[in-house]
Amino acid sequence: MRRGALLPAITLSDIYGPGHLFVSRAHPRFCDWLPSGGDVLDSLTGGQIAIMGDMPLLCSEGFNSGLALELLDLAGLKPAAHRFHFRAGEELSRLSEVASSLDCRLVFQHAYPSGPLDDRCWIDPRLLCDLNNKAKLAELVPPGSAPSRRAVESASYFNDGDHALPAVLKVVTDQSNGGGRGVAICRNASDLKSAASLFGKCERIVVEEILEIERNPCLNFAVMSDGKVSYLGFADQDVTRDGKYQGNWIDRGSSIPESAVNIAMEAAKRGSALGYRGIVGVDLAITPEGLVYVLDLNFRLNGCTSSILLADAVAERTGAGTMHFRTLRTPADAGTLASLLRPHVAGGRLVPLNFFDPAAAGYSNSPSSVQTLVLGSSRAEVLAIEADLIPRLKEGSFA
DSSP: OOOOOOSSSSSSHOOOOOOOOEOOOOOSSSBBOOSSHHHHHHHTTTTTTSSSSSSSSEEEEGGSEEEEEEHHHHHHHHHHHHEEEEOOOOOHHHHHHHHHHHEEEEEESSSOOSTTTGGGGGHHHHHHHHHHOOHHHHHHTTTOSSSSEEEEEHHHHHHHOOOOOSSSEEEOOSSOOOTTEEEEESSSHHHHHHHHHHTTTEEEEEEEEEOOOOOEEEEEEEEEEESSEEEEEEEEEETTSSOEEEEEEEEEEOOHHHHHHHHHHHHHHHHHHHTTTTEEEEEEEEEETEEEEHHHHHHSSOOTTTHHHHHHHHHHHOOOSEEEEEEEEEOHHHHHHHHHHHHHHHSSSEEEEEEEOOHHHTTTOOOOOEEEEESSSSSSHHHHHHHHHHHHHHHOOOO
């Protein structure tokens, strides 16, 4: 039998206050540096569904199927009470319809191109672009807390035969970027050639030194409606050697230096002073020597935000000492995926933060997916659970 509800430490309605609609879908013509495909972008629109509180949410119909809601209920999660849904290809028309019907301000997860909704935006669209532009990072963090970096003309850089490698290259854009799609780690000439192809149409890129990283935490902050900044917690990022984001680890009892929190807090405060309100994610690098550098700023909800806000409730419910935030996908239909997950959810090994049913969303041949916390007493135990699950997910057969 399901026990009491899993409630976040703070909800988005607490942060933003009344009179706001959260728009989670990226604009289809302003998302060059986000995961590609309408089905994938739609599958990301439910990332905050369990931490909304009373704040209305516009998200895919894929999060509104009976399977999706039943699985969250089994876990003890309360999905956003006020949801507006869209099906494949209808995100802009549905946004226009909902915006016209509600007397509210619009909170965009991702920057939108300038248009007729500009005067309805809670955050100035130009500010949102500027704060998330990787070329501006050094302006928002304390002196000495950014890696050695410079913004250069892309064509000139790649046409120059003299490159100091290794280096990290990052796109300079007003569009949102995520999942490491706008980042290239170059250690050799082959990597540089791939980066030239990736950034071929970009005017400018950031060239940044590669650091030896011992820990790579993402710290989350809430800039409240009055501008006050609150620290919410952190999760260690799970990133591949080539810089691709795979999820986050939360180890109960783990801590990071107060100096690291203060450096990240300063970036959030500078954003607040410029007029930003909402969630801020600050990606840090902590070196073996204990030096702290800011790698990235995300003035929006982060992949780990829901996990951080629900971690205390999950730990109290399950006693789990370790949590791994993962996005799991399978070619199987949503019903088959739900049947695999159900016993793990009932047994306290998984907490699905959302569940995407592609058929309900209007994508008959797309992968089903779930964003979940995999729970255990240690990372080894968590990885053992995943080692059993993931091969079957890839096969799409769970018999």
